[in-house]
Each structure stands twice: as structure tokens, then as C-alpha cells.
Amino acid sequence: MTHLLHRAIHAKLPVAVRGEGIRLFDAEGRAYIDASGGAAVSCLGHAHPDVLAALHAQLDRIAYAHTGFFTTEAAERLADRLVADAPDGLDHVYLVSGGSEAVEAALKMARQYFVEKGEPQRRHIIARRQSYHGNTLGALAAGGNEWRRAQFRPLLVETHHIDPCFAYRLQQAGESDTDYAARAAGQLEAKILELGADQVIAFVAETVVGATAGAVPPVADYLKRVRAICDKYGVLLILDEVMCGMGRTGTLHACEQDGVVPDLMTIAKGLGGGYQPVGAVLLSSAIFQAFSEGSGFFQHGHTYMGHPMAAAAGLAVQEVIRRDGLLENVVSMGDYLERCLVERLGNHHHVGDIRGRGLFRAVELVADRATKSPFDPGLKLNARIKKEAMARGLMVYPMGGTIDGQRGDHVLLAPPFILNREDVGQIVERLGDAV
Numbered sequence: 001m002t003h004l005l006h007r008a009i010h011a012k013l014p015v016a017v018r019g020e021g022i023r024l025f026d027a028e029g030r031a032y033i034d035a036s037g038g039a040a041v042s043c044l045g046h047a048h049p050d051v052l053a054a055l056h057a058q059l060d061r062i063a064y065a066h067t068g069f070f071t072t073e074a075a076e077r078l079a080d081r082l083v084a085d086a087p088d089g090l091d092h093v094y095l096v097s098g099g100s101e102a103v104e105a106a107l108k109m110a111r112q113y114f115v116e117k118g119e120p121q122r123r124h125i126i127a128r129r130q131s132y133h134g135n136t137l138g139a140l141a142a143g144g145n146e147w148r149r150a151q152f153r154p155l156l157v158e159t160h161h162i163d164p165c166f167a168y169r170l171q172q173a174g175e176s177d178t179d180y181a182a183r184a185a186g187q188l189e190a191k192i193l194e195l196g197a198d199q200v201i202a203f204v205a206e207t208v209v210g211a212t213a214g215a216v217p218p219v220a221d222y223l224k225r226v227r228a229i230c231d232k233y234g235v236l237l238i239l240d241e242v243m244c245g246m247g248r249t250g251t252l253h254a255c256e257q258d259g260v261v262p263d264l265m266t267i268a269k270g271l272g273g274g275y276q277p278v279g280a281v282l283l284s285s286a287i288f289q290a291f292s293e294g295s296g297f298f299q300h301g302h303t304y305m306g307h308p309m310a311a312a313a314g315l316a317v318q319e320v321i322r323r324d325g326l327l328e329n330v331v332s333m334g335d336y337l338e339r340c341l342v343e344r345l346g347n348h349h350h351v352g353d354i355r356g357r358g359l360f361r362a363v364e365l366v367a368d369r370a371t372k373s374p375f376d377p378g379l380k381l382n383a384r385i386k387k388e389a390m391a392r393g394l395m396v397y398p399m400g401g402t403i404d405g406q407r408g409d410h411v412l413l414a415p416p417f418i419l420n421r422e423d424v425g426q427i428v429e430r431l432g433d434a435v
């Protein structure tokens with residue numbers, strides 16, 4: 001009997017006892033290639049010596065200091081690093097302990113920004129279907145999966161959902177990328193006008209959709225159009241890069257590839273690489289200024305925000321990525337992974353799409369390639385693929401089910417940035433067998 005709630009409601013799980021590089025080992029000595037990075041977290045793999053050394057050194061110095069009394073060198077250095085690397089215009093940082101906390105803080109920052117500006121009537125958040133922004137109540141309200149939200153209605157934040165930009169599922173036959181980008185972004189404008197432009201706080205979207213849809217990048221120009229629409233109506237743009245950010249797609253921030261700078265950006269997961277729970281919100285100077293000229297502070301806070309151990313982990317992970325040129329490896333191994341996936345699975349009669357950016361890739365599985373019809377959810381395909389992959393010593397991140405008639409089953413891959421061609425070969429071989 002286990003007393004762990006998260007374990008009691010899951011099938012029997014192996015006990016992880018050790019990690020090294022791209023592998024985890026269980027209590028029975030079996031090795032698993034971590035091709036999912038947990039959930040797109042472990043960007044440096046496991047037991048990275050430089051991160052361990054930084055954590056030991058931080059622990060020897062100071063493990064905790066409450067932000068109401070002190071700042072710490074670790075938190076200051078991480079904030080400096082994040083701002084130095086952020087797109088122009090994002091020059092302040094709010095440190096938290098994870099992705100949901102980051103989204104929650106960003107939603108509240110956006111709300112308070114308009115209160116400070118004398119527009120307290122703004123109360124609507126627009127987000128997208130087939131998105132995930134976290135499990136706390138505000139982040140849950142923003143997320144676009146009804147099955148996660150249904151039991152918790154009425155939700156505490158007024159959110160409205162438009163379609164994601166999802167070429168495989170929603171671009172029409174013969175429709176150009178330009179036309180599709182205009183049509184998909186047009187939904188945002190229509191929703192803002194329906195709600196009243198002076199009633200909307202923000203539009204929230206994952207730059208590249210992660211777990212819920214499977215590494216779905218926007219078509220060219222979609223986010224630029226979204227940015228322009230937000231600017232036109234004075235609505236804030238929040239990009240959630242908790243999963244796709246911090247190098248996962250080959251640039252530090254995924255939105256760099258779309259030529260767009262949001263007003264608020266959430267990051268977590270790969271920020272600390274799993275060595276400590278850490279997340280952050282990057283915010284624009286306009287938002288910072290509204291707080292400093294208004295009530296003087298952001299009305300929020302958590303006991304563990306700016307935690308020195310978390311900051312030390314984040315800093316060490318980010319320094320290793322830069323020092324070892326790992327973003328280049330993400331790009332080259334990401335391209336190679338895509339090629340291997342296409343070679344091994346591209347002609348499979350149940351593979352509908354292979355997509356993604358960098359080391360953030362997914363294979364979408366369909367019952368019928370011609371109609372793109374998803375599998376019957378009763379088949380529990382995702383659970384079966386996970387089981388088959390684990391039996392072959394491979395961790396992948398499958399998700400599935402038909403929630404709104406659009407979504408199929410997909411297997412997400414988000415391996416550590418340190419992998420080489422041989423590792424990629426093994427991952428694809430095992431995944432091919434599992435499928």
C-alpha cells in the first residue's frame with residue numbers, strides 16, 4: 001500500500017532510484033532512455049556534474065531566505081541572466097516555483113496592470129482550445145480542455161476559447177499558410193469585438209502547443225497577426241513557454257522564431273532542468289512601470305518564490321546550455337530526430353503527422369490517414385504506447401483521446417539537449433517497435 005495519492009491512483013509504477021545522463025534506472029536495475037525529459041523538463045539529463053556542484057555550493061552557503069527580508073545573490077544572478085537573454089522589451093523577472101504558479105502570476109499581473117491603469121472593468125481572458133496552462137484554478141480556467149475543467153465549474157476566471165493554430169487538423173485543403181494564419185488569428189479579433197475591446201485583459205497561448213496537442217507550432221505569421229490584433233485593441237499578449245521554452249525548440253525562447261515579443265512570458269520546466277522546482281514570469285517595462293507608478297507593488301507572492309536553491313539550479317542549467325553550445329545541438333539533433341522519425345514511421349498506416357521544432361517533436365497517430373479520424377478513446381492507445389515503450393526501456397509522453405472531435409493521439413518526444421545521433425537512433429528504433 002502506498003500513501004502517495006498520486007501513486008495510489010496510477011497503475012503500478014517502477015521506483016526510480018538513479019539517473020545518469022539521458023537515462024533513469026529503476027530499483028530492479030532496468031534502464032530507461034528519458035526521451036520525454038520527464039515532461040519536457042530534464043534538458044540536461046540526470047546528475048549533471050556542473051549542476052550538482054552548483055547546488056552543493058549553494059546549499060553550503062544558504063538554502064532559504066524569505067523574500068520579505070532578503071534578496072539573494074542566486075536570485076539576482078538568475079534574474080540578470082534571464083533578462084540579458086530575453087527578447088528586447090522583457091526586462092523584469094518574477095521568480096516562482098513552477099509552471100502553474102508562473103501562469104497564475106502572469107494572469108494576475110495582467111489583471112492588476114489594468115487596475116493600475118484605471119481600467120478595472122477589464123475582466124475577460126481569451127485562450128485557445130487544446131491548450132494546457134496548469135492545474136491551479138486560474139491556470140485551469142485558461143486551459144482549453146473541457147475534461148480537465150468540467151468538474152471545477154464555475155471557474156474563477158472568465159475565459160473564452162478560440163481555436164488553436166493547428167495546421168494538420170484545422171488548415172483547409174488548398175488553403176495557403178498566409179490565408180490560414182489570417183483566418184486563425186481572425187478568431188481572436190472576432191472574440192475581442194464580441195466581448196468588447198475595453199473588457200478584455202489578455203490573450204494567452206502556448207507558442208508551440210505542448211502536451212495537449214503534441215508539439216504544434218504556429219504557421220508562419222500567425223503570432224505576428226495575433227500581436228498586431230492585441231496591440232490594436234490594447235489587449236496584453238501572454239505567451240506560455242513553460243513547456244516549449246528555454247531552448248527546447250532550438251532558440252532560447254520559442255517565440256524568437258516567430259518574430260514576436262509578448263507582454264508577459266511564462267517559463268518553468270527546462271529553466272531548472274528538474275534539479276529544482278523553478279518557474280518565472282518575464283514582464284515588459286510597461287507592466288513594471290504601471291506597478292511602480294501605481295500601488296508600488298505586485299499584489300501577489302509565495303513563500304518559496306525566489307528560492308536560492310531553485311535560482312542556483314536555474315542559473316547552473318542555463319550556464320551549461322550556453323557554455324556547451326547546446327542550442328546548436330538541439331537544432332541539429334532535432335532535425336536528425338525528425339528525419340529518423342519520418343524514415344521509420346512516415347509511411348506507417350496509422351501515422352498522420354510528424355511535427356515540431358528542435359527537440360520538441362510529436363508523432364500523431366490516427367485510425368485512418370485519409371480522413372485523419374482519431375482512434376476510439378476506448379482503445380486507450382496512449383496508455384498502451386507508454387506501456388510498450390517502457391517495456392522497451394523508453395520514456396515517451398503520449399496523450400490522447402477525442403475531446404472535441406479534433407484531437408487525436410500523439411506521442412511527444414522531448415529528450416535532453418545532450419543526446420547524440422546514436423541516442424536518437426535508439427529512441428526512434430524503440431518507439432517504432434512500441435508503435
Ligand code: PMP
Nearest residue numbers: 098099100132133134210242243
Ligand atoms: N503551461 C504549460 C504550457 C505546461 O505544459 C505546463 C505543464 N505541463 C504548465 C503550464 C504547468 O506547469 P506545472 O506543471 O509546473 O505547474
